[in-house]
Amino acid sequence: MRLVRDVAVAVRQRRKALGMNQTELSLLAGCGRLFVSELERGKETLRLDKLLNVLEVLGLNLTLTSGRGPLIVAEDLRTPYDG
Secondary structure, three states: HHHHHHHHHHHHHHHHOOOHHHHHHHHOOOOOOHHHHHHHHHOOOOOOOHHHHHHHHHOOOEOOOOOOOOEEEEOOOOOOOOO
16 A cells, blocks of 8 residues: 555654664554554555654654545654754
8 A cells, every 4th residue: 555655654754763673663653663664665454643743753744635646644843853
């Protein structure tokens, strides 16, 4: 599914841009490193609450549009992680 891949790519790119490894991200987001790994690989059956926690730590937001428009993963201007 393209939307899942888009989220996976955005999470991986943002994590690396912040200089974080998967373990650091998982600790800050309150989830396991395996979850972060699966998220970045585009696993389609992840828990939404954990995904939202990861996005919050990374300063990313999901923007949903009505109909069949794209799901947008956008950077927030704030950077909650100050590595």
